[in-house]
Amino acid sequence: xxxxxxxxxxxxxxxxxxxxxxxxxxxxxxxxxxxxxxQVPGKEREGVVCIRSGxxxxxxxxxxxxxxxxxxxxxxxxxxxMTNLTPEDTGxxxxxxxxxxxxxxxxHDMVYWGEGTLVAVSS
Numbered sequence: 001x002x003x004x005x006x007x008x009x010x011x012x013x014x015x016x017x018x019x020x021x022x023x024x025x026x027x028x029x030x031x032x033x034x035x036x037x038x039q040v041p042g043k044e045r046e047g048v049v050c051i052r053s054g055x056x057x058x059x060x061x062x063x064x065x066x067x068x069x070x071x072x073x074x075x076x077x078x079x080x081x082m083t084n085l086t087p088e089d090t091g092x093x094x095x096x097x098x099x100x101x102x103x104x105x106x107x108h109d110m111v112y113w114g115e116g117t118l119v120a121v122s123s
């Protein structure tokens with residue numbers, strides 16, 4: 001059974017830093033792409049960062065590029081650290097995995113998803 005469990009969300013002040021983690025079970029991440037997506041109620045889900053299966057360059061959305069770091073913590077865990085947070089970063093953050101991960105599609109074709117973790121940035 002595949003499970004993705006996010007953690008690390010919470011309330012942060014503008015300018016602060018947050019580190020999200022995603023623990024994956026039932027998948028070998030060496031063969032799957034994985035990424036982070038976020039959604040605000042009433043808006044479409046957007047891709048934040050993706051790394052494709054088999055490695056390759058990490059791709060960040062322009063909105064977070066330069067202030068975000070996506071890392072492979074161990075065989076089953078990935079993390080996303082974001083700095084200089086703004087209220088525009090507020091949303092539910094989801095970890096997702098599939099053979100293909102592309103930020104441009106908002107993860108619409110991805111099969112495996114976590115339940116999400118809420119990030120709220122106060123002004």
